[in-house]
Amino acid sequence: METEEKSRFRKYAPWVIPVILCVWIPTIILYTPAYQNSAFAVKSWFAPTALNVRNIEKQIQNSKSNIALLQNKLNDLMPEKPYILINTSENRFVLRNSVDTIRTGVCSTGKDEILIYPNGTRKPFKTPKGLFTVQLKRKDPVWTKPDWAFIEEGLKPPSARSADRYDEATLGKYALNIGDGYMLHGTLYQRFLGLPVTHGCVRLGDADLEVIFNTLDKGAKVFIY
Amino acid sequence: MAKKSLFWLVTSILVLITVYILTTTVILPVATKNPLPEAVLPKAEVKRDNNVKKSEKSDNATKKNGKTDKGAKKADARVQNSPAAEESVSNSKDDLTKYFELKKAEALLRSRYSLSSEDSIYLVLDLMTKVATLEMKGIPLHDSKISEVWISNSIKMFHTEALLHWISQPFVLKNANSTIERVQFLVKNAPKDTIEANKAEAIPAPRKTEDVYIVLNFERNLQLVIQQTEKSEGEDKIRIDSLKNSFFKRETEKSIKALSSFKRDAITPKIVLTLPKSDAITLYRALPQKLKMVLRM
Numbered sequence: 101m102e103t104e105e106k107s108r109f110r111k112y113a114p115w116v117i118p119v120i121l122c123v124w125i126p127t128i129i130l131y132t133p134a135y136q137n138s139a140f141a142v143k144s145w146f147a148p149t150a151l152n153v154r155n156i157e158k159q160i161q162n163s164k165s166n167i168a169l170l171q172n173k174l175n176d177l178m179p180e181k182p183y184i185l186i187n188t189s190e191n192r193f194v195l196r197n198s199v200d201t202i203r204t205g206v207c208s209t210g211k212d213e214i215l216i217y218p219n220g221t222r223k224p225f226k227t228p229k230g231l232f233t234v235q236l237k238r239k240d241p242v243w244t245k246p247d248w249a250f251i252e253e254g255l256k257p258p259s260a261r262s263a264d265r266y267d268e269a270t271l272g273k274y275a276l277n278i279g280d281g282y283m284l285h286g287t288l289y290q291r292f293l294g295l296p297v298t299h300g301c302v303r304l305g306d307a308d309l310e311v312i313f314n315t316l317d318k319g320a321k322v323f324i325y
Numbered sequence: 326m327a328k329k330s331l332f333w334l335v336t337s338i339l340v341l342i343t344v345y346i347l348t349t350t351v352i353l354p355v356a357t358k359n360p361l362p363e364a365v366l367p368k369a370e371v372k373r374d375n376n377v378k379k380s381e382k383s384d385n386a387t388k389k390n391g392k393t394d395k396g397a398k399k400a401d402a403r404v405q406n407s408p409a410a411e412e413s414v415s416n417s418k419d420d421l422t423k424y425f426e427l428k429k430a431e432a433l434l435r436s437r438y439s440l441s442s443e444d445s446i447y448l449v450l451d452l453m454t455k456v457a458t459l460e461m462k463g464i465p466l467h468d469s470k471i472s473e474v475w476i477s478n479s480i481k482m483f484h485t486e487a488l489l490h491w492i493s494q495p496f497v498l499k500n501a502n503s504t505i506e507r508v509q510f511l512v513k514n515a516p517k518d519t520i521e522a523n524k525a526e527a528i529p530a531p532r533k534t535e536d537v538y539i540v541l542n543f544e545r546n547l548q549l550v551i552q553q554t555e556k557s558e559g560e561d562k563i564r565i566d567s568l569k570n571s572f573f574k575r576e577t578e579k580s581i582k583a584l585s586s587f588k589r590d591a592i593t594p595k596i597v598l599t600l601p602k603s604d605a606i607t608l609y610r611a612l613p614q615k616l617k618m619v620l621r622m
Binding site: 114170190253 | 340420421459516
């Protein structure tokens with residue numbers, strides 16, 4: 101019995117290594133991306149032990165002074181006057197000055213829609229992203245309705261100077277022009293605040309708009325992201 | 326007899342293959358102390374190293390001649406300022422750690438300052454404080470607290486200096502893949518008349534946002550993956566899994582090709598961030614096409 105087992109062991113034992121290798125090699129090949137990123141790459145094997153730096157104390161001092169200098173330069177970039185941040189993904193705003201947050205709240209930004217005119221023209225409604233400045237502040241603003249405002253309602257746009265183009269209610273109590281026809285303004289549709297429903301402008305609630313209007317001066321920065 | 330020789334033949338072939346794989350994927354990176362292929366290192370650094378070597382040569386030559394001219398002094402200054410002068414100096418481990426951390430902090434500030442002069446939004450990823458910040462003109466726009474960070478060991482095994490070179494310049498985005506659209510436009514035909522316009526829904530239907538899985542491939546081979554904290558289910562999970570699988574398949578094909586052609590391919594260091602879904606969407610939608618990212622780790 102024992103001899104039979106021994107002979108069986110002698111017969112199969114040598115094949116153990118090749119069989120293991122046969123399984124192991126394809127595994128390595130198939131999992132090489134994972135292999136590069138995790139398996140065997142033990143940090144302690146590779147941790148640097150000798151970084152030769154001459155005059156290390158001087159280098160550390162240099163580095164510290166460079167950091168202080170760069171930090172000051174970055175601090176200088178902070179606007180002295182209040183500015184506003186508008187998050188178009190969450191439809192929220194943050195009004196800040198160089199130290200504190202003055203006010204946060206909801207707003208409404210562009211609905212990311214393309215309106216196709218009967219003549220085939222495509223008009224995108226999207227809030228632009230980037231840095232803008234307050235160019236003009238208006239109290240009780242009157243909106244001069246552009247062509248799309250009529251086309252969207254199934255109407256034919258009137259002539260440029262037609263009285264139908266002037267709307268005294270839609271923009272609310274205040275408007276801050278930020279260029280290219282875009283504004284921060286009020287709205288009649290307070291229930292839509294927090295939703296992306298506008299044609300590109302930023303709509304704000306009455307109380308928020310009043311604070312923003314009184315805080316932001318002409319030239320104030322408006323960051324839209 | 327025939328069986329025995331077959332056994333040795335098979336074993337030898339398998340051992341050779343194993344040695345080859347081990348050499349290319351483990352031994353070489355360890356031996357060179359840098360798993361990054363040379364091509365990944367910035368060229369400027371190679372030039373700088375050459376300058377250092379040249380200056381050392383000139384320094385030695387002057388010493389031999391016993392002369393000290395202005396040029397030699399300048400060369401000496403260059404070596405002094407070089408963080409990695411090729412001269413054996415024994416520094417304490419604490420000093421080196423401090424020095425390295427300061428250099429990383431300096432690199433981060435320098436990159437942020439250089440990007441602040443540009444007109445687009447950039448991403449500042451501080452893995453030490455676990456915060457991802459959208460910045461523009463040096464002003465932080467949006468902070469996202471990262472709930473989890475996974476860094477591939479291929480980054481951890483970088484030699485300290487290589488890592489410093491690697492992160493010292495902003496990373497530029499090459500391409501991005503995601504389960505969500507950057508901008509999702511809804512196309513609408515203008516109504517023919519006021520009756521049709523009035524029929525249109527007054528209240529906008531809220532749009533469903535799919536679960537988020539974002540893969541950003543940067544220059545210098547960095548791959549940044551952003552996934553959401555919330556658990557995905559149903560169709561969203563299938564969509565995310567299929568994106569993950571397609572990447573795995575591509576990487577595997579690349580690896581097999583590299584192994585078969587006896588060419589050590591560039592490793593793709595990977596960082597995986599887990600963020601709340603809303604933050605992940607905000608970050609992705611705010612990023613410009615040619616995103617620049619500053620990394621601190």
